[in-house]
Amino acid sequence: MPVSKLVGTKVKRREDPRLVQGLSHYVDDLRMADVMHAAILRSPHAHARINGINTDAARALSGVVTVLTGADIGDSVGSVPCAAANPTLRTPPHPVLAQDEVRYVGEPVAVAVAGDSYTARDALDLIEVDYEPLPAVSDLEKALQPGSPLVHSQWDSNQAFTFECGTGDMDKARAEADVIVKQKFIHQRLAPIPVETRGVVARYFPGEDELTVWSSTQIPHLLRAMLALMLNFPEHRIRIIAPEVGGGFGCKLNVYREEGLLAHLAMKLKGTVKWIEGRRENMQATIHGRGQVGTVEAAVKKDGTILGVTYDSLLDTGAYHQLLTPGMPPLTGLMISGSYKIPTLKFTSTGGFTNKVATDAYRGAGRPEATLVIERTLDLIARELDMDPVELRRKNFAQPSDFPLQVATGLAYDSGNYQAALDRALEMVGYQDLRAEQQRLREQGRYLGIGFSTYVEICAMGPSAALPAGGWESGTVRMDFTGKATVLTGVSPHGQGEETTFAQIVSDDLGVPIEDVAVLHGDTAVVPNGIGTFGSRGISVGGTAVYMATQQVREKAEAIAANVLECSTDDLEFEDGKFTVKGVPDKGITIQEVALQAHVATKLPAGMEPGLQATSVFEPSNFTFPFGTHICVVEVDTQSGEIEIKKYVAVDDCGKVINPMIVDGQVQGGIAQGLGQALLEEVVYDEDGQLVTGSLMDYAVARAEDLPQLEFDRTETPSPVNPMGVKGVGEAGTIGSTPSIVNAVVDALAPFGVKHIDLPLKPEKIWRLCQGGNK
Amino acid sequence: MIPAAFDYIVPDSLEAAAASLAEAGDNGKVMAGGHSLLPMMKLRLAQPGVVIDLKRLDSLRRIQVDGGTLRIGALVTHHQVETSSEVKDNCALLARVAGSIGDPQVRNRGTIGGSVVHGDPAADWPAALLAMGAELTLTSSGGARSMAAGDFFLGPLTTAIEASEILTGLSVAVPAAGTRAAYRKVKQKASGFAIVGIAVCLQADGDTCTDVGIGVTGLAGTPFRATAVEDQLRGKALTADNITAAAAGVADGVDALDDIHASGEFRAHLARLNTARAIQDALGG
Amino acid sequence: MSNTTTIQVRVNGVSRTEEVQPRLLLVHYLRDVLGLTGTHIGCETSLCGACTVMVDGAAVKSCTLLAVQTDGCEVETIESLATDDGLHPIQEAFWDCHGLQCGFCTPGMIMATRQLLQENPSPSEEEIRHGLEGNICRCTGYKHIVDAVKQAAEQMKAGT
Numbered sequence A: 001m002p003v004s005k006l007v008g009t010k011v012k013r014r015e016d017p018r019l020v021q022g023l024s025h026y027v028d029d030l031r032m033a034d035v036m037h038a039a040i041l042r043s044p045h046a047h048a049r050i051n052g053i054n055t056d057a058a059r060a061l062s063g064v065v066t067v068l069t070g071a072d073i074g075d076s077v078g079s080v081p082c083a084a085a086n087p088t089l090r091t092p093p094h095p096v097l098a099q100d101e102v103r104y105v106g107e108p109v110a111v112a113v114a115g116d117s118y119t120a121r122d123a124l125d126l127i128e129v130d131y132e133p134l135p136a137v138s139d140l141e142k143a144l145q146p147g148s149p150l151v152h153s154q155w156d157s158n159q160a161f162t163f164e165c166g167t168g169d170m171d172k173a174r175a176e177a178d179v180i181v182k183q184k185f186i187h188q189r190l191a192p193i194p195v196e197t198r199g200v201v202a203r204y205f206p207g208e209d210e211l212t213v214w215s216s217t218q219i220p221h222l223l224r225a226m227l228a229l230m231l232n233f234p235e236h237r238i239r240i241i242a243p244e245v246g247g248g249f250g251c252k253l254n255v256y257r258e259e260g261l262l263a264h265l266a267m268k269l270k271g272t273v274k275w276i277e278g279r280r281e282n283m284q285a286t287i288h289g290r291g292q293v294g295t296v297e298a299a300v301k302k303d304g305t306i307l308g309v310t311y312d313s314l315l316d317t318g319a320y321h322q323l324l325t326p327g328m329p330p331l332t333g334l335m336i337s338g339s340y341k342i343p344t345l346k347f348t349s350t351g352g353f354t355n356k357v358a359t360d361a362y363r364g365a366g367r368p369e370a371t372l373v374i375e376r377t378l379d380l381i382a383r384e385l386d387m388d389p390v391e392l393r394r395k396n397f398a399q400p401s402d403f404p405l406q407v408a409t410g411l412a413y414d415s416g417n418y419q420a421a422l423d424r425a426l427e428m429v430g431y432q433d434l435r436a437e438q439q440r441l442r443e444q445g446r447y448l449g450i451g452f453s454t455y456v457e458i459c460a461m462g463p464s465a466a467l468p469a470g471g472w473e474s475g476t477v478r479m480d481f482t483g484k485a486t487v488l489t490g491v492s493p494h495g496q497g498e499e500t501t502f503a504q505i506v507s508d509d510l511g512v513p514i515e516d517v518a519v520l521h522g523d524t525a526v527v528p529n530g531i532g533t534f535g536s537r538g539i540s541v542g543g544t545a546v547y548m549a550t551q552q553v554r555e556k557a558e559a560i561a562a563n564v565l566e567c568s569t570d571d572l573e574f575e576d577g578k579f580t581v582k583g584v585p586d587k588g589i590t591i592q593e594v595a596l597q598a599h600v601a602t603k604l605p606a607g608m609e610p611g612l613q614a615t616s617v618f619e620p621s622n623f624t625f626p627f628g629t630h631i632c633v634v635e636v637d638t639q640s641g642e643i644e645i646k647k648y649v650a651v652d653d654c655g656k657v658i659n660p661m662i663v664d665g666q667v668q669g670g671i672a673q674g675l676g677q678a679l680l681e682e683v684v685y686d687e688d689g690q691l692v693t694g695s696l697m698d699y700a701v702a703r704a705e706d707l708p709q710l711e712f713d714r715t716e717t718p719s720p721v722n723p724m725g726v727k728g729v730g731e732a733g734t735i736g737s738t739p740s741i742v743n744a745v746v747d748a749l750a751p752f753g754v755k756h757i758d759l760p761l762k763p764e765k766i767w768r769l770c771q772g773g774n775k
Numbered sequence B: 001m002i003p004a005a006f007d008y009i010v011p012d013s014l015e016a017a018a019a020s021l022a023e024a025g026d027n028g029k030v031m032a033g034g035h036s037l038l039p040m041m042k043l044r045l046a047q048p049g050v051v052i053d054l055k056r057l058d059s060l061r062r063i064q065v066d067g068g069t070l071r072i073g074a075l076v077t078h079h080q081v082e083t084s085s086e087v088k089d090n091c092a093l094l095a096r097v098a099g100s101i102g103d104p105q106v107r108n109r110g111t112i113g114g115s116v117v118h119g120d121p122a123a124d125w126p127a128a129l130l131a132m133g134a135e136l137t138l139t140s141s142g143g144a145r146s147m148a149a150g151d152f153f154l155g156p157l158t159t160a161i162e163a164s165e166i167l168t169g170l171s172v173a174v175p176a177a178g179t180r181a182a183y184r185k186v187k188q189k190a191s192g193f194a195i196v197g198i199a200v201c202l203q204a205d206g207d208t209c210t211d212v213g214i215g216v217t218g219l220a221g222t223p224f225r226a227t228a229v230e231d232q233l234r235g236k237a238l239t240a241d242n243i244t245a246a247a248a249g250v251a252d253g254v255d256a257l258d259d260i261h262a263s264g265e266f267r268a269h270l271a272r273l274n275t276a277r278a279i280q281d282a283l284g285g
Numbered sequence C: 001m002s003n004t005t006t007i008q009v010r011v012n013g014v015s016r017t018e019e020v021q022p023r024l025l026l027v028h029y030l031r032d033v034l035g036l037t038g039t040h041i042g043c044e045t046s047l048c049g050a051c052t053v054m055v056d057g058a059a060v061k062s063c064t065l066l067a068v069q070t071d072g073c074e075v076e077t078i079e080s081l082a083t084d085d086g087l088h089p090i091q092e093a094f095w096d097c098h099g100l101q102c103g104f105c106t107p108g109m110i111m112a113t114r115q116l117l118q119e120n121p122s123p124s125e126e127e128i129r130h131g132l133e134g135n136i137c138r139c140t141g142y143k144h145i146v147d148a149v150k151q152a153a154e155q156m157k158a159g160t
């Protein structure tokens, strides 16, 4: 094994110079000749029948190329796909433009194409739609009650699917328990809000009969397959390019109407068509995250032993399924055990159609719900038993010796040392002193709270058996004539820094300078196959594929080197990019020279193919399970309802670390979103399905001032699932942080008899809870 | 994101601007910083046929102290007010309020005049101008007039300005030495506008309140001066109890705004709480 | 209806004369007419700061300005910062401190930082966070951005 030089160190990101200079190309930055601009007219109604659309005036506007409605498109473009497998699933048709009915505010109704974006926008004002409003249902629980307005009239209810998992006998657990703790949870809808909205440029080449689509997506290869199906056009004649992508957080792990629509327009108009989503469209028509309601029940012994937990939940699917909508509850269900040994677990979920945009994967995707439920439940139990929440956690933690840990949800956790992360975090925060301080302040009428989240999450998505469209990832490593290395990866980074981390791996293992390693991604014509970036899989699945390909390249290089040096491979040492004969240090050949030899192809071992490259497709045998402890300390102003975070400590364990700077960045960014969920963010629809938080004027995301100073540390428990021992870190901060903040606030308000608060913890809610006075 | 088309005029003088405005009638809008008008035009909530850009009217960009009066031109930006030494030395409250508006980029462009005329019920300026009893100067082709800030704000996005008038500036009496002031703003977390904003300007002799002005924004559809609270404080000792008791009346009889960010009841509570806290701040600072 | 006005603007040191519709937003003028696509668009309500540029030395949101309002002005965009000698210290600091992930907010963030340091060459942590209140970053959690601004401040003071 070569010595790690770069792996594990802070290597500055190689993608940054272009980004800090504004020289990169996001979809909207692509400059193409003769591009036409599309603007989309969207439904202002949550539910309405379309009796007619008059596009005459819009078509007549100078500069307008065409205006299309759902009727014009008919069945020439297929339904937007849903890939989640579930036998109970009801899948409504999901056309690129509404056909006869609109079912959520923001549903695309017509598209205007013009020579410039201003004219396209003007044309929308000239389209007249005759809507006949229909009864709408916005509230999830109401939608699932008998007699609710139906989102899709072909079914007799709004039930979209059911799902359950878990094992054990809950009745027995209840019977043996000393205490039963029950709590309802509302997981509000969240808007992912990448700062770059979605955008699509589609170009059709009539001569070649080829279609190229640039899309701000996390999954170029999957998008190509899905578009092929939607358009009934051969997959091999479609090229998808994800150029620079300005954040995704799950919402670009999807296939959207606009991608099908723009491709269709390009083919119909035999040219190039562009659409860039506005932020208000983004709030209306890009998926939302979370949107669950559920009730937990825990059966517990007096000493704190948790015998069983059930969580019965509903998922607000929205009006149509997006790619993975029904796939979110399983992720909640599978992770409901948290980091605890709970012999009996039962999870149920029912999806309900509502007149709202679909929910789907948003950073964490189903796991934040599980973590919030179990971490809050632990605190509820601690309160009920009058136990320190830390003691209760210790009591129920899985121990290092338990791994691989078979969990009652059916998963096997790979590795973990929960106690170590907790201990480190407690030490950093100064726990015992804090409790004393809390007591002291309470006497002065000040309310300090300490909240824990000893989370575990599921990453490295994942074994193909567990995913709807493959969980493997591809990596190709190639050295060319001149000794430069090119890496092709099927993951599609959009901020995660794989151009750097993958190059670190290759540079170390091939002994080439990192400047000589190029990492290419996001283009189906360049990268032979792939799945994409989501589920914290970049390093653990994509990186592993690259790692394995790198080993193969080195083995081949070694064989060539041995042949050139006329020795056996066993006689060779490899260091600093040079193969030398053991004991004869001046007899050697650099890997660059080997690369040249591989291409000149005159000194290859008999039967060896020329060239120096390898492709590996890594199929993980299991998920990985990163974990950690987040501790949040808050002070609540019970008069204004405001929450001040006094201290925040995070100790995360994502296995082996390739680049600590990037890992820190992922955790910090994740915490900002988890904090947003806890304190600020909430998509609000009114009862009639009107979107109240329709822009950033009403939907708050965290700004620099909203974040406290954070203190970090790490423990490092390698994963046995992949050769590098990495786990993944993209979602940990989001999943781990939210519960610690809520638990802290509930702890602060204990003197007011507060046991639970649903998110977000807005000042008015807090103030109302304190109105009863200190109990 | 894309405004509807309009004609664009850049007059060289106040007279020319007034004439253009008179000619355009209801179809015309003057533009100062454009930081309220343009956002509305981008959403096509406003679609003026003619936009009259005041940017060449440099005479409206001045801050002056003459005698006991601080005069601020309508085109003075929030940032200018925030950083002006004339303002900081003579009337620190205005600088503080200016600094609480939006963000640095917004403060660089948005003007005090534009904010006042726009009449957003959650804007910050009205609180300060009401607390200080500012006078506004308005000009049209027909001549000029002045008006007390207290008479100017009529309702959400509605003020007493005539369609043909241009606000040229405003003035406040430079507060007597020893005047204390404070501004408390509870921000709407998404937009940064005020859920409530309370400006207090207060004079005391020992611990007795001799005079006080309190301006309230965000609470109601129209910003207002909390005269009842002022009356209750004047002549009283500024004890915590007296302050709380007086502040408790700030929302009485007010039809509080109610939205997803704060119910009417909570806004009223915040107004009471922050009136008391603003007075305390003024005394402390 | 689509009347046009001639404007003259100096953009990154180069004088430009252009016929534009009065309704053309500055950000579209920079991006679509001049091809300076480093200035981004992240919202429709002037709240994200991705479009921040300098007009006559002051940071502004170019989505909330008409191009015609900048007639006669000096406009600087992110593309103006680096020189043949290399990156601007703020750019360098964002790189060093990992002050960006997807990079979409970054040009605006850097321009806002420029204004911040212009007005306050030695900002405290609190002042930095406050000074960036007009800019949203959804990726970084801001900590590394704050670190970058601190480093840039140090560097720029040392450099002058």
Ligand SMILES: Cc1cc2nc3c(=O)[nH]c(=O)nc-3n(C[C@H](O)[C@H](O)[C@H](O)COP(=O)(O)OP(=O)(O)OC[C@H]3O[C@@H](n4cnc5c(N)ncnc54)[C@H](O)[C@@H]3O)c2cc1C
Binding pocket: B029, B030, B031, B032, B033, B034, B035, B036, B037, B038, B039, B054, B074, B075, B100, B101, B102, B103, B106, B109, B110, B111, B112, B113, B114, B115, B116, B117, B118, B120, B122, B123, B124, B125, B161, B165, B166, B167, B168, B191, B192, B193, B194, C045, C046, C047, C064
């Ligand atoms: C992102 C953002 C955040 C903001 N946050 C806040 C905040 O926290 N608090 C706050 O108070 N404000 C806030 N504002 C509003 C900001 O302060 C505006 O600058 C101000 O409200 C309007 O000033 P302006 O010069 O831009 O006016 P413009 O937009 O040019 O004009 C506004 C209105 O006033 C009229 N008008 C302008 N000047 C005159 C004049 N001299 N005579 C007659 N009519 C005139 C116009 O015709 C128009 O109807 C925010 C704005 C933005 C974009």
Ligand code: FES
Binding pocket: C040, C041, C042, C043, C044, C045, C046, C047, C048, C049, C050, C051, C052, C061, C062, C063, C064
């Ligand atoms: S695009 Fe200008 S502030 Fe968001």
Ligand code: FES
Binding pocket: A195, A246, A247, A495, C099, C100, C101, C102, C103, C104, C105, C106, C136, C137, C138, C139, C140
């Ligand atoms: S780096 Fe992605 S939004 Fe800031």
